[in-house]
């Protein structure tokens with residue numbers, strides 16, 4: 487869905503820049519910076535579940551994941567509340583802690599697994615389930631199949647967190663995985679703990 491519409495537009499822009507061959511780099515970069523938005527951002531912003539969600543959890547991307555920074559900026563632009571993971575080493579415990587603004591990301595430190603997250607002694611942030619719960623969770627993952635099965639990084643953080651969500655009065659949030667096309671597999675192995683994802687948005691690398 488993303489690919490057909492947006493690759494189509496990029497192709498047209500590229501070819502029309504070629505007609506003005508001496509200026510093509512200049513024209514191309516001008517058009518690119520004026521119109522280009524990452525595919526997943528457009529898809530997310532138009533998504534009815536995103537539009538109706540007030541409290542959203544989203545991961546801070548590692549280099550090999552779909553980049554989420556622009557979505558996070560939009561969450562704040564739309565006046566929604568944003569929560570990010572803080573996992574505990576040597577356990578499958580993870581909390582979703584409130585981010586106060588997009589700029590707040592720069593106050594976070596990298597963990598030993600190269601993920602930005604609030605430090606263990608940061609006790610001031612609201613945990614999503616201590617308050618009103620979550621409407622939507624954007625999920626990371628290594629691989630997905632079209633039935634909504636997810637292969638994570640093997641620590642059980644998200645499945646355990648979804649179990650906790652189900653006990654909250656708000657109930658299970660809607661889950662959307664952000665993936666690259668290359669991460670979609672015929673089938674991924676699942677266990678009884680794995681909670682299927684409601685929807686997978688994927689795009690080309």
Ligand SMILES: Nc1nc2c(c(=O)[nH]1)N(C=O)[C@@H](CNc1ccc(C(=O)N[C@@H](CCC(=O)O)C(=O)O)cc1)CN2
Pocket residue numbers: 545546547548551571572573580599601626627638639640641642643644
């Ligand atoms: N961006 C992002 N944040 C996230 C996740 C994620 O998948 N992506 N998580 C999703 O759960 C949690 C963190 N889970 C992680 C689990 C394993 C590794 C990791 O690097 N594992 C090493 C081996 C570590 C070891 O066993 O000592 C590896 O795979 O090489 C990283 C994050 C919470 N935050």
Ligand SMILES: Nc1ncnc2c1ncn2[C@@H]1O[C@H](COP(=O)(O)OP(=O)(O)OP(=O)(O)O)[C@@H](O)[C@H]1O
Pocket residue numbers: 578636637638639640641642643644645646647649677679680
């Ligand atoms: N809801 C749960 N309750 C208790 N243990 C769980 C739960 N979900 C997963 N686990 C345990 O966590 C371990 C890893 O689970 P799994 O392979 O599903 O992780 P993952 O989904 O790939 O990882 P992650 O969510 O951290 O990216 C397994 O040993 C599993 O038994």
